Amino acid sequence: MAVPATKADLLAVIDKTFAQLERDLDRVPPVAAREPVLDGHVKNTMMSPADLLAYLIGWNQQVLTWHRRRAEGLPDELPAPGIKWNELGVLAQCYYAEHEAETWDELRAQLRDAKDSIVDLIEGYSDAELYGQPWYGKWMMGRMISFNTSSPYTNARGRIRAWLRTSNHPRV
Template identity: 55%
Template sequence: MAVPRSKNELLAAISITFERLCTDLARVPHDRAHEASLEGHASGTVMSPADLIAYLIGWNELVLKWLEQDDRGLVVDFPETGFKWTQLGPLAQKFYADYRHLDWPALLDRLTVAKIRLVDTISARPEDELYGRPWYGKWTKGRMIQLNTSSPYANARARIRAWLRAGP
């Protein structure tokens, strides 16, 4: 899928990649959802499908936090307070821990709610806000949203599909 260059393309990318991911997530056996058998986000680690969903929730909710802070005129602490871009492995581990208490259906529901909230906030924003100017370094707000939503959805789908093919 091409990199979105407009609000409509961004919304389509999020919708398409999310629906494709959900189709494959529906095939994950509930009794294997917390099985640590996927390559983790940090080198040399393993994670479960549930951890993978926790990772997506973490990023989706983080993007929402960025947008809410920006809307309130606050400085956004990218990627997250206490983390640098070079510390994404530890940030992934934090996301796994943050949502470890949720069962598989609750994780999927929380991801869906975060995605709906993202679509709502993107839909309410003018094109120029999303793609008319840089927001973080050279990246527009739309590109930062895409890098942390539809791109990770596609990556997660590829991981889940490979995991499903490998079987138990």
């Protein structure tokens, strides 16, 4: 899939990749949602499908936090307070822990809400704001949003699909 270069492209790729991910998440048996069956975001660790959703929720919410902080005139804290870019595995584990008590259905609803909030955020920007100038380092705002929405949705879908192909769980 081509890297989005306009607001319309960004919205379309988020819509498409999220819809594809949702279809595959529908196939995950809720009874298996907390089983550590996927490679984790830290080398030599395992995570559950629920952890994967927590990761996606966390990154979507992180994008929203970046934009809220900028709108409030606060300094950037990227990727997250106290976390460096080379410590993303630590951040992933924070996301897992933050959502460890939530059910599969609750996680699915939160992911949909986070994605919808990202879409609302994008709707408030013009093409020039999203792609006309660097927003963080060399990265355009639209690309930073894509890095943390459609790209991880695609990655998560691949992980879920690979597991489902080899899983002994009955499909729902």
